[in-house]
Amino acid sequence: MILAKLNHEQKLAVKQEGHVLLTACPGSGKTRVLIHKLAYNLSKLPENSKKRIAAVTFTVRASEEIFRRLNGIGINSNNIWSGTLHSFCFEWIIKPYSCYLPELSNGFAIADEAFCAELVSSLKDKYKLKQIDPVNFRINRDGSYVENKSIQQKLIAEYHSILISNKLIDFELILYYSYKLLVTYPNIQITLSNIFELICVDEYQDTQDLLYAIISVIIKAGNGKTSLFFVGDTDQAIYASLGGVAKSLQEIKAEIDNMPITHLTLTGNYRSSQRIIDFYSNFQTQKYQIHAVGKNAKEEGLITFNSDIHHSNIVDEIAKLIQLSLDTGIPENEICVLVPQWWLITIVTKKLRASLPGVSFDASGLAPMSKNRENIWYKLSRLLLTEPNPKIYSSRYRWATDLIDSFRVDTNTEFNELYKNERDLLRLINSIKSSEMEGIDYLNDCFDQFLQIIGIDQLKYPQLVEHRNLFFDNIDKRLNDDTFKVPSDIQSFKSFYREMTGVIINTCVGVKGEEFDTVISYGLLNGYVPHWNDIFSGRASDAAKKLLYVICSRAKKNLHLISEIGRTTKSGSDLGITPELKCIKFEYDVV
Numbered sequence: 198m199i200l201a202k203l204n205h206e207q208k209l210a211v212k213q214e215g216h217v218l219l220t221a222c223p224g225s226g227k228t229r230v231l232i233h234k235l236a237y238n239l240s241k242l243p244e245n246s247k248k249r250i251a252a253v254t255f256t257v258r259a260s261e262e263i264f265r266r267l268n269g270i271g272i273n274s275n276n277i278w279s280g281t282l283h284s285f286c287f288e289w290i291i292k293p294y295s296c297y298l299p300e301l302s303n304g305f306a307i308a309d310e311a312f313c314a315e316l317v318s319s320l321k322d323k324y325k326l327k328q329i330d331p332v333n334f335r336i337n338r339d340g341s342y343v344e345n346k347s348i349q350q351k352l353i354a355e356y357h358s359i360l361i362s363n364k365l366i367d368f369e370l371i372l373y374y375s376y377k378l379l380v381t382y383p384n385i386q387i388t389l390s391n392i393f394e395l396i397c398v399d400e401y402q403d404t405q406d407l408l409y410a411i412i413s414v415i416i417k418a419g420n421g422k423t424s425l426f427f428v429g430d431t432d433q434a435i436y437a438s439l440g441g442v443a444k445s446l447q448e449i450k451a452e453i454d455n456m457p458i459t460h461l462t463l464t465g466n467y468r469s470s471q472r473i474i475d476f477y478s479n480f481q482t483q484k485y486q487i488h489a490v491g492k493n494a495k496e497e498g499l500i501t502f503n504s505d506i507h508h509s510n511i512v513d514e515i516a517k518l519i520q521l522s523l524d525t526g527i528p529e530n531e532i533c534v535l536v537p538q539w540w541l542i543t544i545v546t547k548k549l550r551a552s553l554p555g556v557s558f559d560a561s562g563l564a565p566m567s568k569n570r571e572n573i574w575y576k577l578s579r580l581l582l583t584e585p586n587p588k589i590y591s592s593r594y595r596w597a598t599d600l601i602d603s604f605r606v607d608t609n610t611e612f613n614e615l616y617k618n619e620r621d622l623l624r625l626i627n628s629i630k631s632s633e634m635e636g637i638d639y640l641n642d643c644f645d646q647f648l649q650i651i652g653i654d655q656l657k658y659p660q661l662v663e664h665r666n667l668f669f670d671n672i673d674k675r676l677n678d679d680t681f682k683v684p685s686d687i688q689s690f691k692s693f694y695r696e697m698t699g700v701i702i703n704t705c706v707g708v709k710g711e712e713f714d715t716v717i718s719y720g721l722l723n724g725y726v727p728h729w730n731d732i733f734s735g736r737a738s739d740a741a742k743k744l745l746y747v748i749c750s751r752a753k754k755n756l757h758l759i760s761e762i763g764r765t766t767k768s769g770s771d772l773g774i775t776p777e778l779k780c781i782k783f784e785y786d787v788v
């Protein structure tokens with residue numbers, strides 16, 4: 198029954214036992230298989246089993262989507278853990294076992310990105326590096342730096358020692374310390390392999406070496422008890438310059454001591470028209486035919502490429518294209534505008550809102566509080582900022598569990614008997630209201646009311662105060678950062694948690710795995726796509742092809758590509774059209 202909506206190949210993939218590597222083209226149903234694999238394996242767990250199934254995703258948005266979809270097919274996801282690799286490591290390794298590491302045994306918090314960026318900037322000045330000089334902060338399995346230039350290495354060493362002396366860890370340290378804890382203490386490996394009967398990794402092609410290292414240690418400790426399910430597409434590997442490695446079957450096998458892995462694939466694309474597929478096949482690195490098999494297969498749609506528009510007119514042009522789709526009956530949330538750099542999201546959204554006042558827009562990913570995800574006040578704020586609604590009941594229930602756990606860790610006490618279970622806690626939180634209009638004032642007011650009702654004097658718990666200060670400091674920095682121009686009113690804060698119903702504005706990385714009737718992508722210029730980092734690291738052509746492949750394969754029917762003119766480098770040279778796009782011979786439509 199669970200598998201009724203899958204084709205034969207997809208069913209086989211779900212039912213395949215043991216370790217599996219599933220690679221297939223865009224739109225072939227990899228995510229669908231992953232969701233059903235979780236549901237299928239869950240259905241086989243005995244009732245009241247303590248076993249867990251993990252789904253490690255590339256973005257937080259993707260893991261929320263997993264829960265939403267499981268909920269949609271009526272699956273109780275209590276035994277599923279899903280989140281990014283960093284949250285997996287933080288929750289299952291760092292939090293429970295940090296006392297074993299001298300660097301973390303006196304307490305720690307996750308460093309805010311803005312704090313790290315400021316620190317790196319001042320260290321670059323100190324070490325006489327230019328602000329644009331890249332520094333690779335990744336750490337190898339043995340603790341050495343991936344970065345090989347000696348000045349940069351000194352900078353990283355000082356950066357780490359400042360973080361540690363401030364009891365802070367960044368994302369790279371979370372991964373490295375997790376790996377170190379795992380290999381130093383085999384009991385942790387064994388415990389995790391006893392907990393997890395299956396570990397799924399989505400978009401494996403973009404994960405970094407330490408992911409393979411961490412997951413394979415757990416798989417090996419399980420010695421057959423824990424299965425691995427890797428899902429991805431090497432043509433969509435767009436993180437190479439940021440450390441992503443698409444390992445081959447042989448390499449993955451070697452990671453798990455040559456245990457057998459079944460390599461499966463899926464054929465056919467259920468998402469896009471054949472015309473769109475034929476267009477983006479130009480950017481394929483492995484040549485094979487992709488056949489459209491879904492309901493859009495025969496759509497003609499529109500495929501346009503504009504390389505004449507001046508960048509000062511770009512918003513009007515995008516607005517025109519959005520209107521064009523709306524006029525053909527495409528709903529707002531089936532239109533996506535892809536910006537070349539994430540900090541442009543809020544600026545472009547603001548301008549488009551002014552240009553199309555009757556259209557709603559959803560700019561995701563820039564919530565001012567999103568950098569505090571492990572902070573207890575973040576966990577409380579997302580419950581305060583969302584309305585009780587049956588559609589998100591299971592998410593809010595999960596967030597309440599998370600809040601109860603964090604409260605226990607931060608205060609060493611339990612919630613008042615009255616609010617000890619999720620339902621009572623949610624009822625309490627739903628009853629809290631504030632008339633404050635500014636996001637920060639609103640949250641502060643709600644936090645105070647919350648503490649008062651549960652009878653907690655935060656001053657008695659230094660960790661609560663420390664985390665509250667950190668939470669608001671981070672928001673404050675984000676709001677005051679001119680680059681982001683994030684709005685500060687409470688409605689904007691709340692809008693980050695609303696279900697997306699408007700035209701989506703995001704980056705290519707932000708919409709990995711998603712699909713839209715119309716995709717509009719601008720900034721297709723050498724220096725943006727591919728990014729300078731790719732150009733400097735000698736991977737320009739490969740990176741450009743893969744980015745274009747991912748961008749174009751999000752579209753079901755219409756695709757509008759723009760390489761605007763008039764954009765320059767800091768030194769004033771013109772940015773040219775991405776060469777891999779420029780050389781394509783295609784009969785574009787004219788609109």
Ligand SMILES: Nc1ncnc2c1ncn2[C@@H]1O[C@H](COP(=O)(O)OP(=O)(O)OP(=O)(O)O)[C@@H](O)[C@H]1O
Pocket residue numbers: 202203204207221222223224225226227228229230430466467468491709710711712750
């Ligand atoms: N067997 C099927 N029958 C009908 N529709 C399907 C089937 N399999 C997948 N789809 C639909 O095809 C679309 C693409 O599926 P999905 O997102 O799982 O592909 P994917 O392989 O993960 O794509 P990408 O690599 O681009 O993320 C979705 O709308 C999905 O619901």
